[in-house]
Each structure stands twice: as C-alpha cells, then as structure tokens.
Amino acid sequence: MNLAKACHALGVSRSGYHAHLRKHERPRRCQDDQLAIEIRAAFTASRNTFGSPRLMHALPAKGLRHGNNRIARLMREQHLRVRQKRRFVPRTTVADKTATAAPNHLLQRPVLKRLNEVWVTDICFAPPHGAHPSGSLRLATSSLG
Secondary structure: OOHHHHHHHHOOOHHHHHHHHHOOOOHHHHHHHHHHHHHHHHHHHOOOOOOHHHHHHHHHHHOOOOOHHHHHHHHHHOOOOOOOOOOOOOOOOOOOOOOOOOOOHHHHOOOOOOOOOEEEEEEEEEOOOOOOOOOEEEEEEEEEO
16 A cells, blocks of 8 residues: 555545654653663563562662553563463472382491481471462471480
C-alpha cells in the first residue's frame, strides 16, 4: 500500500504524516527511554527475579517514583520476563531402584570396647501437612556402644 492510500485509510493528510515524523519526541517518551534503562539495570541486578511491583519499590532508592502499570508496560516492551521459582522437590532418596546402597563401614570395624566410640547420623525429610509448602528436616544422632 502506498503512502497516499495509507493516509486516506487512516484519515490523515500526507503533510500531517510527514510533520509527525519530523516533530520532537514528547517528554513522556524521553522519560520512558531513561526509565527503561534503569528498569533493565535493576532487573538484571535482581538476577531476573523482580517483577514490576518489586521494581516499583526498588526504584525510589535511585530517585525514581513511577507506577506499577508504567513499569510493567516498559518491562513488556523490553521483553523482560521474571524467572519463576521452581517448586521444591526433596532429593533425599535415590529414585533409581537398581542403585546399590552405600557400604556399611561399621561392619568392617572391630567390636566396640567403650561408649561413644562410634556415632551415626541420619537425615529424614517430613513431607508437608496441609497447605504450608515447607516440610521439615529432622537430624537424628545416636551413639553406638
């Protein structure tokens, strides 16, 4: 489509189109360009974990006060996406059923002659109960003898 047809379809004159191309950028657009640079720097400093609400609270330290929607729009324009946290999955057991167990070094020791010669520990993960996602780890220690 040529320029004359495009201007006619949009209802603007060709001279108005060319005047629009020559005019200076508006102050808001200049502010957006500067703010976009600061947003990218703060986003990178957060290791891509800050979304627009957290960036909105982090930017006043640099003397910038802007709304959440404006920051979100500038993040979208720059294609800045927050890295999502992964769900915690405990890795306390071996998923491979064919894996061999760790050797029992206590069987290779001589018979214990006094108390507190050998200590054994174990870590046990208790899965969460209810809606709270964090489980609890329990460390069990006992002496043999």
